[in-house]
Amino acid sequence: MTVVRAADSLRDQRRAAAALAAGGLRTGDRVLLSAAGSPALLAVVLGALRTGVVPVVLDPGLPPGERADLVEDADPALDLGGDPERLLAGDAEADLADVPLARPMHYTSGTTGRRKGVWSGVLGEDDARALAGEELELWGFEPGDRHLVLSPLHHSAPLRFATHTLLAGGDVVLPGPFDADRAAAAIAAHRPTTAFAVPTHLQRLLGRGIDWSSFRLLAHAGAPCPEPLKRAVLDALPADSVVEFYGSTEAQFTVCPAAEWLARPGSVGRARPGREMSADERGQLWCAVPRWARFEYWRAPEKTAAAWRGDRITVGDLGRVDDDGFVWLDGRREDLVISGGVNVYPAEVEAVLDAHPGVVESAVFGVPDERWGQRVVAAYVGSVVSAELGDWARERLAAAKRPKELRPVEELPRTSTGKVRRLDLPAVLGLDG
Structure with a gap:
């Protein structure tokens, strides 16, 4: 079990950035990583992002053939494989931007078909600040936070919560691959203030006599949360600390604080600030997003064109938006x-x-x-x-x-x-x- 301190990570981010520059990588280039969660992985991701290099983060457990296909598709300037530490060996340090200048490139999880790369490119300074500021303001990250990582860092939401905690000056707790006993021990030993979870984690952690009182935020998403489980989580956690959100690898759509869910059980909340949700005649959900949240599917212009209507994006989910703006999901069109x-x-x-x-x-x-x-x-x-x-x-x-x-x-x-x-x-x- 490892605790990543913001000051230590910042030093390693500067070293990673220096090593990337020394290796000839420049703004807009891609560096590929397929490593387990570690302080080095977080440092390389942030060191790359804060110099305009885009990390492509893959599941380290991919079969060799599937990994090879994704590496060929991503066309990285550097493939670090499972060894991000090699960028931290030197003493040279590079200057970093205050905020990430890009988003990591992730591949969609492939639950409904072939994986697609989600590419946002390199952002201008104003857009980069807006993107980082949106996350920091929405979730209230601060230097006193201690974030518990329960999900693999090669996925977008777990990586986003961990990196923004470090950017805000907080600590990140890495217990290793999810195990309910190990996670419960981490909560007892480190008294985290925040965590991101999926319903499977919550189901396996409840009923273990865990003292949840240190949490100010438990965000959950990634899959539907059955109503009995959701009510049990709300009963176990401090008041107003449980927040559900709805999003995807591509974009973030809604947020649902506990009080709003209790008023409308089953809803996934209302559009995040700066966004607007709507449903078309087929019941497909669309979200108008700000300029800094735009993306394209990597080297797949036809898929990109199908996903966008002006500033509105769909990932194929079906549902409805009620008169008060609350979103109700029916599922995926593919399902x-x-x-x-x-x-x-x-x-x-x-x-x-x-x-x-x-x-x-x-x-x-x-x-x-x-x-x-x-x-x-x-x-x-x-x-x-x-x-x-x-x-x-x-x-x-x-x-x-x-x-x-x-x-x-x-x-x-x-x-x-x-x-x-x-x-x-x-x-x-x-x-x-």
């Missing part, structure tokens, strides 16, 4: 199941299944069906038998939305940030033909 001509949103069915006291979590998807086009199938983790869960669903869902099959599983296949890999479920359950 939509059309059974007998009826649109079935997995999130709606999952909410009903997850409300059963014998269900820990569920995932709903469609499989080809000669009669219906697709039939609705649900995999679930829990103690309830499928017949009982079927009766529960029958009482609460219209016929077209009821799962035709309910399959108990030990666990759901996930990405490293907790998102269910729906594309893998048919194979896991032997339903892939």
Whole structure:
């Protein structure tokens, strides 16, 4: 377990920047890293960003073939692999900008298809300050913060929370790969003030007798949070400390403080400052974003064009925006199941299944069906038998939305940030033909 101090990280950021310059990297070049979370990874990312070099951060657990494909696509000027420390060996230090001059380039998680690189380029000074200031103001990062990292740093939200804590002068606690016992020990030993989590983390940490009183902010996102779990988290954490948000690798959309969620359970909140949410005639959500939040899909102009309408961006999520501006998610267009001509949103069915006291979590998807086009199938983790869960669903869902099959599983296949890999479920359950 490692604690990263802002002053130590700043020194290493200057060394990383000097080493990148000595290696011939210039503004707009890419440096690729595929390393586990460490002080060196954070220093190289920030040292690069604060000199206009764009870090491309990959999952260190990628299979060699997939990694090779992404490296070829990213075309980096330097590939550090799993060894960011090699940039910190020298004593030379370079000057840094006050704020990052770019965003890291991440590849989308691939839960609904081929990964896409998200590229924001290098920002002008005013836009760079606006981008950093937006995060610092929204989450209130300050020198007294101690941020607990629960998710892998190769994903955008965990990396963003950690780097902005360091930029504000706070500390970052790195317990290592997520383990509930290790995370609970870190909370007890280091008394963190902030953390970013996905619902899977929260589910595994609750009920362990953890003293959460040091937290001023527990932000969660990345996957739908079942209502029973959300209420348990709100009961366990200090008042007003739990904040949900809705975003993606590409962009950030909404924020939902605890009081607003309690007033509208199930909502993901309202648009972040400087943004505006809307839904089109198909129920697809769009967000108007400021200039500094724009991006393109790396070397994929057709995908970029499909995602933008003027200053509005969509990542394919479906939902609605009520008269007060609150956003309600139905799921991803790629996840939509059309059974007998009826649109079935997995999130709606999952909410009903997850409300059963014998269900820990569920995932709903469609499989080809000669009669219906697709039939609705649900995999679930829990103690309830499928017949009982079927009766529960029958009482609460219209016929077209009821799962035709309910399959108990030990666990759901996930990405490293907790998102269910729906594309893998048919194979896991032997339903892939």
